[in-house]
Amino acid sequence: MTTAVPRTAVIVGCGVTGTSVALALTAGGVEVTLVDRDPEAVTEAAALGSGTPWTAAGPPADLVVVATPPSEVVDALHTAQARGLGHVYTDTAGTKEIVSAEAELRGCDLKGYVPGHPLAGPDAPGRAGADATRFAGRPWVLCPYETTPAWALETVAALVELCGAVRLDMTPDAHDRAVAAVLHLPYVVAAVLAANLAGAGPELLRLAGDELSSAVAAAGADPVLGSDLLAHNAGPVADAVDRTVAGLRAVARTLHAGDDTVPVELGLLLELGARGHRALAEEAPRPGTAGRDLPGDR
Incomplete structure (x- = not known):
């Protein structure tokens, strides 16, 4: 396993994908906190054992995973970076070219952001279907920028490995x-x-x-x-x-x-x-x- 394994993580978005990522990281020994615009979603995800509600009192996490629909990713990423939620950021949206371009245009800090997409299934209503093994053996695409530093890519690669997925690097267009x-x-x-x-x-x-x-x-x-x-x-x-x-x-x-x-x-x-x-x-x-x-x- 890579040396950049995160010890702490924040999951932004507690749908099936976000909750499953949180469950997998928690099972891997990572301390996970949860953020969602719907407080009930955080409560339900936490009740499944995926982590605890995020509070501003804690230090920046090693990794922040934005698990929202594509149209909300850049807003969530920009907000998370402005609040200093973590050091390295990634997302789980099923499209990458527009998200990657909008993040750059919005002025997000691209140095610590690695766009990603775990191909492991749809978000059903609520937390139904959330599972720590959801990503096991499945492709997890990473679309790093040309300027992405090795330390950021290694941290997100460690996330993929902790979730049991298979890393595949592609350009956003491909x-x-x-x-x-x-x-x-x-x-x-x-x-x-x-x-x-x-x-x-x-x-x-x-x-x-x-x-x-x-x-x-x-x-x-x-x-x-x-x-x-x-x-x-x-x-x-x-x-x-x-x-x-x-x-x-x-x-x-x-x-x-x-x-x-x-x-x-x-x-x-x-x-x-x-x-x-x-x-x-x-x-x-x-x-x-x-x-x-x-x-x-x-």
């Missing part, structure tokens, strides 16, 4: 395009599919099987948090949607044409889909850990 393809696009597609079922009668819904339930599972994420995340990754998500819509339109044209070649043309598309499915099956985490990264992530 991160956002990657998550647009593998997380945000599936969420949008699931929402569109599920929207077609909103007015369906029980007779139709009773015909649905596990395949449809799995396909629309992502649509169950908090729509407020989901729209916040998608808005912060608008360009890459729009590009991914355009590519998918183009493919669907090609299928529709083929079916409308009704030519004798329809089975062959569709067969080529379905074979390409089968190849993609096999590739994902070979690389994805084992059942029980895959498919949990939805736009509710904070």
Whole structure:
């Protein structure tokens, strides 16, 4: 384990992600304090054994983790730094390019800030689903600035290790395009599919099987948090949607044409889909850990 292991930490935001980080750090022997604009959230998180409420009397922590939705990260980071909550800062937002750029424009202290994103699942309402092992074996992306000092990066790397995650360094742009393809696009597609079922009668819904339930599972994420995340990754998500819509339109044209070649043309598309499915099956985490990264992530 790295020599920069934090002894004290402040968690800003007591949703599922923040509380899970706090639980993992507490289990690793770190002294954790909790901050949230909702006092009840702090009380509930503390009752789970994730830490104690933050007070101004304590010294700056070794590490501050901002676990809020993307639209709130820079405000929370700026406030935390102005109050001197800690020495090293990171966040858990599911988008990185806008957050990183806004932090610089806002005048945040970038020397001690390492943008991050643990890919471990959505924030459900309240603290439901918070777990110290939530990040075990899962990717945790870090997007350090070119000027990030080694000591700050080492401290955040120690956080990743304490949480049992696998560190992966990326540029903010590469991160956002990657998550647009593998997380945000599936969420949008699931929402569109599920929207077609909103007015369906029980007779139709009773015909649905596990395949449809799995396909629309992502649509169950908090729509407020989901729209916040998608808005912060608008360009890459729009590009991914355009590519998918183009493919669907090609299928529709083929079916409308009704030519004798329809089975062959569709067969080529379905074979390409089968190849993609096999590739994902070979690389994805084992059942029980895959498919949990939805736009509710904070």
